[in-house]
Amino acid sequence: MKKPKYQLIIDFIKEKIAKGEWAIGSPIPSQRNLAKQFEVNRSTVITALEELMAEGLIEGKAGKETVVTNNTWTLMGAKSLTNWNENVTLGIHKPSVTMVQEINEAESNTNLIQLSKGELSPEMFPLEEMKFIVQKVSNQLTSFGYEEPKGNIKLRQAISDYLKVRGVEASPSSILVVSGALQALHLISIGLLKRGSTVLLEMPSYLYSLTVFESAGMELQGLAMDNEGIIIDSIYPIKEKGKNILYTIPTFHNPTGALMQEDRREKLMAYCEREQLPVIEDDVYRDLWIDNPPPKPLKAMDHYGNVLYVGSLSKTLSPGLRIGWIVGSESVINRLADLKMQSDYGSSTLSQLVAAEWLSSNFYDEHLDKVREQLRIRRKVALDAMDKFLSPYATWDIPKGGLFIWMKIKPEFKVKRLFEKALSNNILLNPGSIYAEKSGQFIRISYGYAALDEINEGIFQLSEIVKNQ
Template sequence: MQIIIYIKSKISNGEWTIGSPIPSQRMLAKMFNVNRSTVITALDELMADGLVTGIPGKGTVVTNNTWTLMGKEAMANWGDSVSKGIHEASMSTVQKINDAESDSGLIQLSKGELSPNIFPLEQMKLIMREVSEQLEPFGYEEPKGNPSLREAVSNYLENRGMKVSPSSILIVSGALQALHLISIGLLQKGADVMLEQPSYLYSLSVFQSAGMNLCGLPMDREGLKPEALKQMNEHGKNVLYTIPSFHNPTGVLMTNNRRMQIIKACEHERLPIIEDDVYRDLWIDTPPPLPLKTMDRHGNVLYLGSLSKSLSPGLRIGWLVGPEAVIARLADLKMQSDYGSSSLSQQVAAKWLSSGAYDTHIESVRKELRERRNIVLKYLEKHLGQFADWDIPAGGFFIRVRLRPEFRVGKLFQKAYASGVLLNPGSIYAERDGQYFRISFAYDALNRLEEGIQRIGMLVRS
């Protein structure tokens, strides 16, 4: 493995170009202090991957293969368009964090997921058994998704103040897929996607990959500032992306008054809205104001919801709500890209929502989140109170911590990582000010959360 990684990195770095000979088997054996047979095994695998070839009389040379080559060029362009919108360094930090999030050895102050301890295992087993007992032969689902699930989502939304018929709902494999479909199906290349700055969206490349630019707008404790939207859609092709409830990463809850202002400003600018409302159910103190979508009388808002944050991301079930014609088009596009979401997942999700099990579950999630938030706020006070401040989030998973200006978050991130603690520096969300980091109180066990915060405190102190 070491030999393979070594050679691959040489090739991908561009250090060893196509046609260049690689070190002899003898030399590699010596370098890695292994038998020649081990070297041969490694070379065989590289040959199978098409990266190197044995050429009689010349030894083993870097060849590369058509797919790798092709991919390299295509991905280089891909990378270009990504880096246009986002600082290169923060993307590699995102990559590092994504990889590190599956490292169970690390203390996860990073992960924006519910703790496995909150996973409703027994209820999930029960629902799967029920679904299996009532199972009928199943094949492709309808383009907009399983009818019972859309019905259940329609009722779910009605309980949250939104009256939409099942035909205005598209089932998607998570909110990210909805954004992907919007990016390839509705927006034009070169369009500006307005959004809160900072925003979680900066850590994704879904819009930039499709050729759109992100254009950050200022926010305050009431949410996005409506003044910022003035004349932001002169060419009629831009769009606003917003997370009004328990915004990621700031935790800000947009006030009702602000929501009305935003709707009005967008109507005036003819600026359509993508409302990402995946944290809605995770309120801790009081329910959030009604969604923007409920104030929308012109079909201006596309609304995203999901079970990923409140139940499990492994189901890959979310929904997109909008004008029927738009939903029909995006459904068509979804069929063109994956022929719909898993029927099993859709059936299980429908059962969760329609049986009332989801409502019971989300009650206990809120209780658990309240407890976790309150305890973690105490840990923060105890270990970081001298060095940092933060607002108290009224819901969601996250606390956004601001370090005092004499400390540097970039350095803290590196040192915390080295000492086994993963946190998210604000830079990956395009924080204007380098003093912020985000921690999640939802995922890791409480004792580990304290351990992690304590270590951060010690690092800052030292």
């Protein structure tokens, strides 16, 4: 006998609650959404909800959401159960702001023109080379256990050789393999910095670094920038030595694309050494230069072990490998290695072996040559479209590398409204406000991910939205 439709709704909601997918305190879908999902009128939905309320599983009040109040175990006799929904804001890690969560969710939507993603297009992924290397590594496997705390020695030697070419002298013992640059910042923030310390950083700055530092109890102090990065005179006098640290992305800064020139790097290092200001250098975009190789890293100018250097393969090869590194003094690396073991007991063995093979062969340099040529083409397509369609409404600088164009919209246009309208037209952008409150009139446009025709179309559609606002 076929069940009545209201019973199907009851069964659906009970199943979600019983499986724990909808915890106590969780809101259930609206009457309108349930009616649409089950293709019934709202009176049928109301009948189902009233029965669930009578059973004590849900509760609804006029003008408020209907929420889960019990589950089957509770109804079988337990007096109370933890309301996890009340606890989600109590952890030490701060939640992303609503707009960031919306962007993160939308980035998995393949129907959108992705002008937001900070990664290389799948068109640039070296599939055949990766298949060859994975097969080669698999054929050479003799075991597949945990690696040593600092990471696979072959990979650390390959990173050491790779860095030497870029001006950084680092022995394998002074390198820690991590699961991407974000984990590097997390380990540094919880392992080396005191709660209440001040992190000086470019403002705007890398979105997730802000959350990592704040979650670790740090105070953030934004520094003024121009198209070469930090303006050194904006670094405030350091009143309490040992309670401050500088975090910087001097090479193709995210989100602005700024590139710090060599003379300013030297001045910055001289200032930090004089003031005993430790530095975290985030250098994940270094190899994505388009016009000319960038100046050598701050770490290459470091004479006193003042700089912790962070690198990664996520931006240049594949974010799915989850391979990055930290370079520092051995005592610091030993401390961070211990913390990493406490956290995840080491990065993926297979990923480390694959990364070692990439860096120690000619494949990586050949891949970078192809990537740079593609980025040169993509940047031109984006800039040509912006010149053609957006020049009456916005200004921007031409990036010399990296993945982003930092565009300033004229003040008569509301960027939040542009973001929402663009998203409703299947275009995803990153508003500047998610990087810094003072960047509310900016938009970060990525030319690294979307297809060429999508870059042109997305920028044209954005101009139409601006024009009609």
